[in-house]
Amino acid sequence: MAQFIVHPRTLKILSFILVFSAWEYAGRIPVSPAFPTFLETMAALWDLIMDGSMLKAYPETLKPLALGVIISTIFGIGSGIWMGLSRKAEWFGAPIFIVMQSAPLAALIPLLVMAYGIGLTAKILVVCIMAMPVIVLNTFNAVRNTPHSLTEMGRAFQGSQFDIIMKIIVPSASPLIFAGLRLGVSAGFIGAILAELLITPTGIGDLISYNQSIAEYGKMYAAIFSIIVLSVIFLELLEKAEHSLFRPDKRESL
Amino acid sequence: MNLAEKISPVNDTSAVETPAVSVKGISKVYPGGVQALDNMTLDFPKGELISLLGPSGCGKTTLLKIIAGLIPATSGEVLVNDKPVTRPGNDRAFVFQDFALMPWATVMRNTAFGLELRGMDKSEREAIAEKYIKDVGLSGFEHSYPHELSGGMRQRVGLARALSMDADVLLMDEPFSAVDEQTRRKFQEDLIRLVEVEKKTFIFVTHSIEEAVYVSDKIALLLPRPSRVSEIIRPDICRELGPDAMRRDSAYLDTVEQIWSSLRSYVE
């Protein structure tokens, strides 16, 4: 019984129930007429799913999101590893990503629109600007801090440079790389919605702004809720992938 | 003139056969200015176990890593089987002072990792690793991860990994420091047996005078600042007596005493 109570899954569900009850309570006070209760939001979500508007909206949102996240992951991890291995690459790359991380996105969007129009490219770029820096910087730090004794061991047993990177440096860095990925991916989700709100209203961004404009707050919050759920599910999958790909030791210790 | 050079003619085997490892005038200054080794010269004859004994920080690990080809010497050269060392090679295997195990790999994968890097296929390397896992007494832990093992067990994984490489020269950096006294004695017996059976050369770093006297064919006593070979001692002990009688043998006790007085004069 005690084990059941402290089991991570029980705790997770408990915290969800707590948050949703607080939401329901706050909606009933009500804090603001524009703030629906949890149950109203769920009902609106059901409506949005049944009338097909979710089905229409998601492909539009997911396209720049998925492309942006994939590009950020591949390019971000790649350049992070490279910067971690080579001082020259660090010298060249680190300032770019540090600037990118602290750049105010809202100010950049008009520039992006001017350069790339209001199409897919600009939206992908917004996702990348949000997602990439933290992925790169985490990967870079993780690679740079690989325990020296492990790489030395790899050299002592005559591992090739490639083997040392793939079999020692990457697995050793993987917890931090994945932490960066989790942060980067959630930032990418935010970026995708921001792009739809600030560039052209499409997909989920359109659902949010349209329902806000006609005061359908339940539907507006349902759209926001759905994107949060999606991002949480994705992050869970990411963690599973990490443990089975690189760190079986962490899975067993749970 | 260096004491080591004075003593080397006494060394009967090395005069006939080329030594397995020959350290010639090695100096090492670390970036930052620490002089770890100063013009050290030392021969390691084939098939013998030579201990490096000396206080902490006198450059034992540094010397071992230079022999392994992991770090470059500032000057001087190391010959292994008459070939100058420039990089790590198949002829040497290293047991690390801090174990250097991969936390994400099982005992099996860690043990077989040297062979994996060599490109040997999985079933073959695991069969070899299995044998050495058994030899170091870790049967049943093949699928455990390092964080599930005690310090002494981890150290034995590092030992099994080096042994499975079947190298001519084993470079062991305090390989028994984390095992308990009983296991340590068992390992010392195993080591002596290994030296007799296999024609391998062991370079063995230890802090324990008793251990050095017990297992070594030769002991190189190192003293720091600047690090040099202060003395080479051949423990004149009779292993036929058996481990317990031997530890009470007067020759054994005298050698321990002799080394202790050399070290004590440094400590004071």
Ligand SMILES: Nc1ncnc2c1ncn2[C@@H]1O[C@H](COP(=O)(O)OP(=O)(O)OP(=O)(O)O)[C@@H](O)[C@H]1O
């Ligand atoms: N990477 C390094 N950079 C700078 N100085 C170092 C480095 N490694 C070792 N040293 C210095 O070199 C000296 C010798 O170190 P070494 O590790 O060889 O000692 P040791 O004899 O193995 O000691 P211990 O018995 O404690 O393991 C020490 O003074 C140490 O501070």
Ligand SMILES: [Mg+2]
């Ligand atoms: Mg040392």
